[in-house]
Amino acid sequence: MSKIFLGYTSMSGRNEKIAGNLKSYLEEKGAEVDLEQLVDADAFRLPEYDAVITVTYTYNDGDIPDEAQDFFEDLQDVDLAKTKFAVLGSSSKSHIHFGRAVDYFTMEMNSSNGDQVADSVKINEDPDDDDYARIHQLADYVLKSLD
Numbered sequence: 001m002s003k004i005f006l007g008y009t010s011m012s013g014r015n016e017k018i019a020g021n022l023k024s025y026l027e028e029k030g031a032e033v034d035l036e037q038l039v040d041a042d043a044f045r046l047p048e049y050d051a052v053i054t055v056t057y058t059y060n061d062g063d064i065p066d067e068a069q070d071f072f073e074d075l076q077d078v079d080l081a082k083t084k085f086a087v088l089g090s091s092s093k094s095h096i097h098f099g100r101a102v103d104y105f106t107m108e109m110n111s112s113n114g115d116q117v118a119d120s121v122k123i124n125e126d127p128d129d130d131d132y133a134r135i136h137q138l139a140d141y142v143l144k145s146l147d
């Protein structure tokens with residue numbers, strides 16, 4: 001059975017809800033999923049997983065959320081050793097640098113020798129049905145990469 005790390009950070013609940021939805025979707029398809037908040041997660045353990053999915057909002061003029069900074073900095077010292085990964089997140093088009101934390105995580109996980117298996121997905125505020133279709137498509141790409 002494939003083991004997937006699903007790490008998220010969420011201030012007002014949107015990304016927590018997305019991560020919960022993704023967990024159910026992946027488990028229905030037979031994956032084993034460890035769901036953790038990034039503030040509690042150990043980036044050095046990521047290579048133990050078959051795949052890593054990161055779900056993040058964006059804060060303060062395009063920044064990574066404060067509580068995810070330690071995880072992000074540790075990622076720079078981790079060799080992901082071609083671990084499959086995907087990144088997504090809800091942020092808001094009403095701010096500048098829409099979803100830029102998604103871009104930062106995508107770049108860093110590529111730099112840390114991860115294997116990106118789906119285009120990153122940015123969601124504007126609350127996900128609608130089309131957004132959930134994109135979220136599930138990302139999950140399908142992750143699962144397909146593990147076949």
Ligand SMILES: Cc1cc2nc3c(=O)[nH]c(=O)nc-3n(C[C@H](O)[C@H](O)[C@H](O)COP(=O)(O)O)c2cc1C
Pocket residue numbers: 009010011012013014015016057058059060061062063090091092093095096097098099100125126
């Ligand atoms: C103070 C503040 C700053 C924000 N800055 C940005 C930003 O720079 N870029 C962006 O795309 N969204 C920004 N957002 C929007 C959040 O990323 C968005 O509301 C997101 O859906 C929150 O996710 P959550 O419910 O999981 O916490 C900001 C929100 C707040 C409250």
